[in-house]
Amino acid sequence: MCPQLSNFAQSTGKSTIVGMRRRADELAAKGMRIIDLGGGQPNFNAPEPVKKAAIKAIEDNKSRYLDPSGLPELRTTISDNSQKFHGINTDATQIVVTPGTFGALSITTRAILNPNDEVLVIEPFWGPYRDIISLTGATPIGVSMPCVEGKFILDAELLSKAVTTYTKAILLNTPWNPTGRVLCKEELVAVADVAIKHDLWIISDEVYSQNTFDGITHRSIASLSKEVAERTIIVTSLSKSYAITGWRLGYAIAEPKVAEMLGRINQYSSRGAASMVQYASITAINEGDPFINEMNNEYKSRRDAITKGINDIDGVKCPLAEGGMFAFAEFPASWGDSTDVADYLLNEKGVIVTPGSDFGVASRHHLRLSFVNSLEIINEGIEVLSKALCAKYNNC
Ligand SMILES: Cc1ncc(COP(=O)(O)O)c(C=O)c1O
Numbered sequence: 001m002c003p004q005l006s007n008f009a010q011s012t013g014k015s016t017i018v019g020m021r022r023r024a025d026e027l028a029a030k031g032m033r034i035i036d037l038g039g040g041q042p043n044f045n046a047p048e049p050v051k052k053a054a055i056k057a058i059e060d061n062k063s064r065y066l067d068p069s070g071l072p073e074l075r076t077t078i079s080d081n082s083q084k085f086h087g088i089n090t091d092a093t094q095i096v097v098t099p100g101t102f103g104a105l106s107i108t109t110r111a112i113l114n115p116n117d118e119v120l121v122i123e124p125f126w127g128p129y130r131d132i133i134s135l136t137g138a139t140p141i142g143v144s145m146p147c148v149e150g151k152f153i154l155d156a157e158l159l160s161k162a163v164t165t166y167t168k169a170i171l172l173n174t175p176w177n178p179t180g181r182v183l184c185k186e187e188l189v190a191v192a193d194v195a196i197k198h199d200l201w202i203i204s205d206e207v208y209s210q211n212t213f214d215g216i217t218h219r220s221i222a223s224l225s226k227e228v229a230e231r232t233i234i235v236t237s238l239s240k241s242y243a244i245t246g247w248r249l250g251y252a253i254a255e256p257k258v259a260e261m262l263g264r265i266n267q268y269s270s271r272g273a274a275s276m277v278q279y280a281s282i283t284a285i286n287e288g289d290p291f292i293n294e295m296n297n298e299y300k301s302r303r304d305a306i307t308k309g310i311n312d313i314d315g316v317k318c319p320l321a322e323g324g325m326f327a328f329a330e331f332p333a334s335w336g337d338s339t340d341v342a343d344y345l346l347n348e349k350g351v352i353v354t355p356g357s358d359f360g361v362a363s364r365h366h367l368r369l370s371f372v373n374s375l376e377i378i379n380e381g382i383e384v385l386s387k388a389l390c391a392k393y394n395n396c
Pocket of ligand 1: 040099100101102103126173177205207236237238239245249250
Protein backbone atom coordinates (compact mmCIF):
# COMPACT_ATOMS: atom_id res chain seq x y z
CA MET A 1 0.00 0.00 0.00
CA CYS A 2 1.36 3.46 -0.84
CA PRO A 3 1.49 6.37 1.66
CA GLN A 4 -1.36 8.88 1.71
CA LEU A 5 -1.79 11.39 -1.10
CA SER A 6 -2.13 15.11 -0.29
CA ASN A 7 -5.46 16.59 0.79
CA PHE A 8 -5.44 18.69 -2.38
CA ALA A 9 -5.02 15.62 -4.56
CA GLN A 10 -7.79 13.79 -2.77
CA SER A 11 -10.20 16.69 -3.20
CA THR A 12 -9.68 16.83 -6.98
CA GLY A 13 -12.75 15.73 -8.93
CA LYS A 14 -12.88 13.67 -12.11
CA SER A 15 -13.77 15.35 -15.39
CA THR A 16 -17.27 14.43 -16.63
CA ILE A 17 -16.36 14.94 -20.26
CA VAL A 18 -13.19 12.82 -20.02
CA GLY A 19 -15.27 10.10 -18.27
CA MET A 20 -17.91 10.20 -21.02
CA ARG A 21 -15.25 10.08 -23.73
CA ARG A 22 -13.71 6.97 -22.12
CA ARG A 23 -17.11 5.29 -21.85
CA ALA A 24 -17.78 6.19 -25.48
CA ASP A 25 -14.47 4.51 -26.44
CA GLU A 26 -15.59 1.35 -24.62
CA LEU A 27 -18.96 1.43 -26.40
CA ALA A 28 -17.23 2.03 -29.74
CA ALA A 29 -14.94 -0.95 -29.09
CA LYS A 30 -18.11 -3.05 -28.73
CA GLY A 31 -19.27 -1.80 -32.14
CA MET A 32 -21.57 1.13 -31.25
CA ARG A 33 -21.50 4.17 -33.55
CA ILE A 34 -20.53 7.20 -31.45
CA ILE A 35 -21.60 10.73 -32.38
CA ASP A 36 -19.58 13.30 -30.47
CA LEU A 37 -21.38 16.53 -29.52
CA GLY A 38 -19.49 16.65 -26.24
CA GLY A 39 -16.16 18.46 -25.99
CA GLY A 40 -14.60 21.62 -27.38
CA GLN A 41 -12.15 19.89 -29.71
CA PRO A 42 -12.29 21.65 -33.11
CA ASN A 43 -12.41 19.18 -36.02
CA PHE A 44 -10.15 21.45 -38.10
CA ASN A 45 -6.50 20.69 -38.68
CA ALA A 46 -3.80 23.19 -37.71
CA PRO A 47 -3.27 25.77 -40.50
CA GLU A 48 -0.59 24.65 -43.00
CA PRO A 49 1.80 27.61 -42.49
CA VAL A 50 1.70 26.98 -38.73
CA LYS A 51 2.55 23.29 -39.19
CA LYS A 52 5.42 24.26 -41.51
CA ALA A 53 6.72 26.80 -38.97
CA ALA A 54 6.75 24.13 -36.24
CA ILE A 55 8.62 21.70 -38.49
CA LYS A 56 11.11 24.41 -39.44
CA ALA A 57 11.69 25.23 -35.76
CA ILE A 58 12.53 21.58 -35.10
CA GLU A 59 14.82 21.40 -38.14
CA ASP A 60 16.52 24.62 -37.09
CA ASN A 61 17.24 23.01 -33.70
CA LYS A 62 15.07 25.43 -31.72
CA SER A 63 15.08 22.82 -29.02
CA ARG A 64 16.56 24.62 -26.03
CA TYR A 65 15.04 26.09 -22.88
CA LEU A 66 13.45 29.46 -23.55
CA ASP A 67 12.89 32.35 -21.16
CA PRO A 68 10.42 31.04 -18.53
CA SER A 69 8.04 33.90 -19.36
CA GLY A 70 8.16 32.96 -23.04
CA LEU A 71 10.10 33.55 -26.25
CA PRO A 72 10.66 37.36 -26.46
CA GLU A 73 9.54 37.54 -30.15
CA LEU A 74 6.33 35.66 -29.28
CA ARG A 75 5.60 37.89 -26.29
CA THR A 76 6.07 40.92 -28.57
CA THR A 77 3.80 39.40 -31.25
CA ILE A 78 1.11 38.74 -28.65
CA SER A 79 1.34 42.23 -27.18
CA ASP A 80 1.30 43.78 -30.69
CA ASN A 81 -2.01 41.94 -31.25
CA SER A 82 -3.57 42.40 -27.82
CA GLN A 83 -5.71 45.28 -29.11
CA LYS A 84 -7.13 42.97 -31.80
CA PHE A 85 -7.60 39.99 -29.46
CA HIS A 86 -8.67 41.67 -26.23
CA GLY A 87 -9.28 45.36 -26.97
CA ILE A 88 -6.33 46.48 -24.81
CA ASN A 89 -2.86 47.88 -25.41
CA THR A 90 -0.04 46.00 -23.71
CA ASP A 91 3.70 45.62 -23.94
CA ALA A 92 5.71 42.42 -23.98
CA THR A 93 6.56 42.63 -20.26
CA GLN A 94 2.88 41.98 -19.54
CA ILE A 95 2.78 38.64 -21.35
CA VAL A 96 3.64 35.24 -19.85
CA VAL A 97 3.53 32.26 -22.21
CA THR A 98 2.14 29.07 -20.68
CA PRO A 99 1.09 25.55 -21.68
CA GLY A 100 -2.51 26.43 -22.63
CA THR A 101 -5.10 28.38 -20.69
CA PHE A 102 -4.86 25.60 -18.11
CA GLY A 103 -1.23 26.63 -17.52
CA ALA A 104 -2.18 30.31 -17.30
CA LEU A 105 -5.01 29.56 -14.84
CA SER A 106 -2.71 27.44 -12.75
CA ILE A 107 -0.02 30.12 -12.30
CA THR A 108 -2.63 32.86 -11.85
CA THR A 109 -4.48 31.08 -9.06
CA ARG A 110 -1.19 30.24 -7.36
CA ALA A 111 -0.07 33.87 -7.63
CA ILE A 112 -3.15 35.45 -6.07
CA LEU A 113 -4.84 32.91 -3.78
CA ASN A 114 -4.10 31.80 -0.23
CA PRO A 115 -5.74 28.81 1.48
CA ASN A 116 -9.26 29.72 2.69
CA ASP A 117 -9.67 32.57 0.20
CA GLU A 118 -12.88 32.45 -1.81
CA VAL A 119 -13.25 32.96 -5.55
CA LEU A 120 -16.64 33.92 -6.98
CA VAL A 121 -17.17 31.91 -10.13
CA ILE A 122 -19.95 33.00 -12.43
CA GLU A 123 -22.26 30.02 -12.85
CA PRO A 124 -22.89 28.11 -15.09
CA PHE A 125 -19.12 27.65 -15.25
CA TRP A 126 -16.58 25.47 -17.02
CA GLY A 127 -16.11 22.52 -14.58
CA PRO A 128 -12.28 22.58 -14.23
CA TYR A 129 -12.38 26.03 -12.54
CA ARG A 130 -13.62 24.26 -9.40
CA ASP A 131 -10.60 21.98 -9.18
CA ILE A 132 -7.99 24.51 -10.35
CA ILE A 133 -9.08 26.84 -7.53
CA SER A 134 -9.35 24.03 -4.96
CA LEU A 135 -5.78 22.93 -5.73
CA THR A 136 -4.55 26.17 -4.15
CA GLY A 137 -6.54 25.53 -0.95
CA ALA A 138 -8.98 28.32 -1.84
CA THR A 139 -12.72 27.74 -2.23
CA PRO A 140 -14.68 28.23 -5.46
CA ILE A 141 -18.09 29.80 -4.79
CA GLY A 142 -20.48 29.38 -7.70
CA VAL A 143 -22.79 32.37 -8.12
CA SER A 144 -25.73 31.20 -10.17
CA MET A 145 -26.90 33.61 -12.87
CA PRO A 146 -30.51 34.03 -14.02
CA CYS A 147 -31.68 32.34 -17.20
CA VAL A 148 -34.42 34.26 -18.99
CA GLU A 149 -36.12 32.39 -21.87
CA GLY A 150 -33.07 30.14 -22.09
CA LYS A 151 -30.63 33.09 -22.16
CA PHE A 152 -28.22 33.64 -19.26
CA ILE A 153 -27.66 37.19 -17.99
CA LEU A 154 -24.79 38.34 -15.81
CA ASP A 155 -26.40 39.99 -12.78
CA ALA A 156 -23.58 41.66 -10.81
CA GLU A 157 -25.98 42.34 -7.89
CA LEU A 158 -25.82 38.61 -7.18
CA LEU A 159 -22.02 38.70 -7.21
CA SER A 160 -22.04 41.61 -4.80
CA LYS A 161 -24.32 39.71 -2.41
CA ALA A 162 -21.95 36.71 -2.47
CA VAL A 163 -18.89 38.74 -1.36
CA THR A 164 -17.59 37.83 2.13
CA THR A 165 -14.48 38.85 4.06
CA TYR A 166 -12.77 35.82 2.45
CA THR A 167 -13.49 36.81 -1.14
CA LYS A 168 -10.31 37.44 -3.12
CA ALA A 169 -11.27 37.22 -6.78
CA ILE A 170 -14.00 36.97 -9.39
CA LEU A 171 -13.57 34.48 -12.23
CA LEU A 172 -15.18 35.58 -15.46
CA ASN A 173 -15.37 33.83 -18.83
CA THR A 174 -16.35 35.64 -22.01
CA PRO A 175 -17.30 34.37 -24.57
CA TRP A 176 -18.96 32.30 -21.89
CA ASN A 177 -18.71 28.50 -21.95
CA PRO A 178 -21.27 26.90 -21.77
CA THR A 179 -23.90 29.62 -22.29
CA GLY A 180 -22.63 31.03 -25.60
CA ARG A 181 -22.99 34.58 -24.32
CA VAL A 182 -20.48 37.30 -25.20
CA LEU A 183 -20.71 39.66 -22.25
CA CYS A 184 -21.72 43.20 -23.16
CA LYS A 185 -20.12 46.39 -21.88
CA GLU A 186 -22.83 47.02 -19.25
CA GLU A 187 -22.36 43.56 -17.76
CA LEU A 188 -18.58 43.99 -17.64
CA VAL A 189 -18.84 47.46 -16.06
CA ALA A 190 -21.13 46.07 -13.34
CA VAL A 191 -18.66 43.25 -12.54
CA ALA A 192 -15.74 45.69 -12.51
CA ASP A 193 -17.63 47.93 -10.06
CA VAL A 194 -18.03 44.99 -7.65
CA ALA A 195 -14.33 44.13 -7.97
CA ILE A 196 -13.24 47.72 -7.33
CA LYS A 197 -15.66 48.24 -4.44
CA HIS A 198 -14.44 45.10 -2.63
CA ASP A 199 -10.82 45.28 -3.82
CA LEU A 200 -10.91 41.95 -5.68
CA TRP A 201 -8.83 40.45 -8.45
CA ILE A 202 -10.55 39.61 -11.72
CA ILE A 203 -9.46 36.50 -13.59
CA SER A 204 -10.76 36.83 -17.13
CA ASP A 205 -10.76 33.65 -19.24
CA GLU A 206 -10.94 34.78 -22.89
CA VAL A 207 -10.07 31.52 -24.62
CA TYR A 208 -12.98 31.92 -27.10
CA SER A 209 -12.22 35.58 -27.85
CA GLN A 210 -11.72 34.88 -31.58
CA ASN A 211 -14.86 32.75 -31.92
CA THR A 212 -17.76 35.20 -32.12
CA PHE A 213 -20.62 35.40 -34.62
CA ASP A 214 -23.10 37.77 -36.30
CA GLY A 215 -20.84 40.82 -35.98
CA ILE A 216 -20.65 40.57 -32.19
CA THR A 217 -17.12 41.26 -30.97
CA HIS A 218 -15.36 40.23 -27.82
CA ARG A 219 -14.32 42.87 -25.31
CA SER A 220 -12.07 42.22 -22.33
CA ILE A 221 -13.06 43.61 -18.95
CA ALA A 222 -9.47 44.92 -18.76
CA SER A 223 -10.30 47.33 -21.61
CA LEU A 224 -12.69 49.32 -19.39
CA SER A 225 -10.06 51.42 -17.58
CA LYS A 226 -6.56 51.38 -16.18
CA GLU A 227 -8.03 50.84 -12.71
CA VAL A 228 -9.78 47.66 -13.91
CA ALA A 229 -6.77 46.46 -15.95
CA GLU A 230 -4.54 46.68 -12.87
CA ARG A 231 -6.63 44.12 -11.01
CA THR A 232 -7.29 41.86 -14.01
CA ILE A 233 -5.32 38.85 -15.19
CA ILE A 234 -6.39 37.65 -18.63
CA VAL A 235 -5.88 33.95 -19.34
CA THR A 236 -6.25 32.58 -22.83
CA SER A 237 -4.67 30.47 -25.56
CA LEU A 238 -4.27 29.69 -29.23
CA SER A 239 -5.97 26.29 -28.73
CA LYS A 240 -9.39 27.16 -30.09
CA SER A 241 -8.58 30.04 -32.47
CA TYR A 242 -6.03 28.07 -34.51
CA ALA A 243 -7.36 24.54 -33.79
CA ILE A 244 -4.19 23.50 -31.97
CA THR A 245 -5.63 22.26 -28.67
CA GLY A 246 -2.94 19.58 -28.34
CA TRP A 247 -0.03 21.95 -28.91
CA ARG A 248 -0.63 23.59 -25.53
CA LEU A 249 0.10 27.25 -26.12
CA GLY A 250 -1.54 29.81 -23.88
CA TYR A 251 -0.67 33.02 -22.13
CA ALA A 252 -1.55 35.34 -19.29
CA ILE A 253 -1.70 39.13 -19.51
CA ALA A 254 -1.22 41.18 -16.36
CA GLU A 255 0.37 44.39 -15.13
CA PRO A 256 4.21 44.14 -15.50
CA LYS A 257 4.87 43.51 -11.77
CA VAL A 258 2.20 40.80 -11.61
CA ALA A 259 3.41 39.29 -14.90
CA GLU A 260 6.94 39.13 -13.49
CA MET A 261 5.60 37.06 -10.57
CA LEU A 262 3.55 34.86 -12.92
CA GLY A 263 6.74 34.24 -14.92
CA ARG A 264 8.54 33.12 -11.77
CA ILE A 265 5.77 30.66 -10.89
CA ASN A 266 5.78 29.46 -14.51
CA GLN A 267 9.49 28.77 -14.16
CA TYR A 268 9.00 26.57 -11.10
CA SER A 269 5.96 24.72 -12.47
CA SER A 270 5.93 23.87 -16.20
CA ARG A 271 9.06 25.88 -17.20
CA GLY A 272 6.94 27.24 -20.04
CA ALA A 273 5.49 25.96 -23.29
CA ALA A 274 7.34 23.76 -25.81
CA SER A 275 9.94 25.70 -27.82
CA MET A 276 8.90 24.71 -31.36
CA VAL A 277 5.28 25.54 -30.52
CA GLN A 278 6.30 28.98 -29.31
CA TYR A 279 8.10 29.66 -32.62
CA ALA A 280 5.17 28.35 -34.67
CA SER A 281 2.71 30.47 -32.66
CA ILE A 282 4.30 33.64 -34.06
CA THR A 283 3.29 32.41 -37.54
CA ALA A 284 -0.18 31.47 -36.28
CA ILE A 285 -0.82 34.97 -34.96
CA ASN A 286 0.74 36.77 -37.94
CA GLU A 287 -0.81 34.68 -40.71
CA GLY A 288 -3.85 33.01 -39.15
CA ASP A 289 -6.65 35.52 -39.83
CA PRO A 290 -8.00 33.84 -43.00
CA PHE A 291 -8.08 30.52 -41.15
CA ILE A 292 -10.04 32.02 -38.24
CA ASN A 293 -12.55 33.64 -40.61
CA GLU A 294 -13.11 30.44 -42.52
CA MET A 295 -13.48 28.43 -39.32
CA ASN A 296 -15.97 30.89 -37.82
CA ASN A 297 -18.09 30.87 -40.99
CA GLU A 298 -18.26 27.10 -40.75
CA TYR A 299 -19.05 27.25 -37.01
CA LYS A 300 -21.88 29.67 -37.72
CA SER A 301 -23.59 27.21 -40.10
CA ARG A 302 -23.10 24.41 -37.60
CA ARG A 303 -24.41 26.55 -34.74
CA ASP A 304 -27.51 27.46 -36.75
CA ALA A 305 -28.17 23.79 -37.57
CA ILE A 306 -27.73 22.53 -34.03
CA THR A 307 -29.78 25.34 -32.49
CA LYS A 308 -32.66 24.88 -34.92
CA GLY A 309 -32.58 21.10 -34.49
CA ILE A 310 -32.67 21.20 -30.70
CA ASN A 311 -35.32 23.94 -30.58
CA ASP A 312 -37.57 21.78 -32.76
CA ILE A 313 -37.92 19.32 -29.86
CA ASP A 314 -41.07 20.02 -27.88
CA GLY A 315 -40.31 21.85 -24.61
CA VAL A 316 -36.62 22.58 -25.36
CA LYS A 317 -35.31 26.18 -25.42
CA CYS A 318 -31.92 27.08 -26.82
CA PRO A 319 -30.73 30.61 -27.68
CA LEU A 320 -28.30 31.22 -30.56
CA ALA A 321 -24.76 31.25 -29.21
CA GLU A 322 -23.11 34.66 -29.67
CA GLY A 323 -19.65 33.14 -29.34
CA GLY A 324 -17.73 30.04 -28.32
CA MET A 325 -18.45 26.54 -29.62
CA PHE A 326 -21.50 25.41 -27.71
CA ALA A 327 -25.28 25.45 -27.70
CA PHE A 328 -26.73 25.33 -24.18
CA ALA A 329 -30.26 23.98 -24.23
CA GLU A 330 -32.80 23.96 -21.42
CA PHE A 331 -35.21 21.02 -21.29
CA PRO A 332 -38.37 20.57 -19.18
CA ALA A 333 -37.71 19.82 -15.48
CA SER A 334 -40.05 16.82 -15.80
CA TRP A 335 -37.31 15.02 -17.81
CA GLY A 336 -35.22 14.74 -14.63
CA ASP A 337 -31.53 15.43 -14.06
CA SER A 338 -29.24 16.25 -16.98
CA THR A 339 -26.77 13.53 -15.94
CA ASP A 340 -29.46 10.87 -16.43
CA VAL A 341 -30.51 12.39 -19.76
CA ALA A 342 -26.88 12.52 -20.99
CA ASP A 343 -26.19 8.97 -19.75
CA TYR A 344 -29.27 7.71 -21.61
CA LEU A 345 -28.18 9.42 -24.84
CA LEU A 346 -24.69 7.96 -24.62
CA ASN A 347 -25.45 4.46 -23.35
CA GLU A 348 -28.52 3.80 -25.50
CA LYS A 349 -27.91 5.94 -28.59
CA GLY A 350 -24.16 6.62 -28.70
CA VAL A 351 -24.56 10.43 -28.65
CA ILE A 352 -22.15 12.32 -26.38
CA VAL A 353 -23.54 15.57 -24.88
CA THR A 354 -22.39 17.25 -21.67
CA PRO A 355 -24.90 17.37 -18.79
CA GLY A 356 -25.70 20.87 -17.56
CA SER A 357 -25.08 19.83 -13.94
CA ASP A 358 -21.38 19.66 -14.82
CA PHE A 359 -21.52 23.49 -14.96
CA GLY A 360 -23.25 23.89 -11.58
CA VAL A 361 -26.38 22.47 -9.96
CA ALA A 362 -28.60 25.26 -11.24
CA SER A 363 -28.09 23.96 -14.80
CA ARG A 364 -29.31 20.45 -14.03
CA HIS A 365 -32.03 20.85 -16.66
CA HIS A 366 -29.62 21.88 -19.41
CA LEU A 367 -27.52 19.99 -21.94
CA ARG A 368 -24.45 21.40 -23.68
CA LEU A 369 -24.02 20.44 -27.32
CA SER A 370 -20.80 21.39 -29.07
CA PHE A 371 -20.74 22.46 -32.71
CA VAL A 372 -17.08 21.67 -33.33
CA ASN A 373 -17.88 18.58 -35.36
CA SER A 374 -18.81 18.54 -39.08
CA LEU A 375 -22.28 19.61 -40.23
CA GLU A 376 -22.87 16.03 -41.38
CA ILE A 377 -22.18 14.65 -37.89
CA ILE A 378 -24.20 17.41 -36.26
CA ASN A 379 -27.21 16.66 -38.47
CA GLU A 380 -26.92 12.95 -37.78
CA GLY A 381 -26.53 13.61 -34.03
CA ILE A 382 -29.56 15.91 -33.92
CA GLU A 383 -31.70 13.36 -35.74
CA VAL A 384 -30.75 10.51 -33.38
CA LEU A 385 -31.00 12.70 -30.29
CA SER A 386 -34.37 14.24 -31.24
CA LYS A 387 -35.96 10.85 -31.85
CA ALA A 388 -34.50 9.45 -28.63
CA LEU A 389 -35.59 12.38 -26.45
CA CYS A 390 -39.08 12.54 -28.00
CA ALA A 391 -39.59 8.80 -27.53
CA LYS A 392 -38.39 8.74 -23.93
CA TYR A 393 -39.68 12.03 -22.55
CA ASN A 394 -42.37 13.40 -24.89
CA ASN A 395 -44.24 10.16 -25.70
CA CYS A 396 -43.88 10.67 -29.45
C1 LIG B 1 -13.64 28.13 -20.76
C2 LIG B 1 -12.41 27.36 -21.05
N1 LIG B 1 -11.24 27.78 -20.53
C3 LIG B 1 -10.10 27.11 -20.77
C4 LIG B 1 -10.07 25.97 -21.55
C5 LIG B 1 -8.77 25.24 -21.74
O1 LIG B 1 -8.15 25.61 -22.89
P1 LIG B 1 -6.62 25.39 -23.22
O2 LIG B 1 -6.56 24.35 -24.29
O3 LIG B 1 -6.16 26.71 -23.70
O4 LIG B 1 -5.90 24.97 -21.97
C6 LIG B 1 -11.26 25.49 -22.13
C7 LIG B 1 -11.25 24.26 -22.93
O5 LIG B 1 -12.23 23.69 -23.30
C8 LIG B 1 -12.45 26.21 -21.87
O6 LIG B 1 -13.63 25.82 -22.38
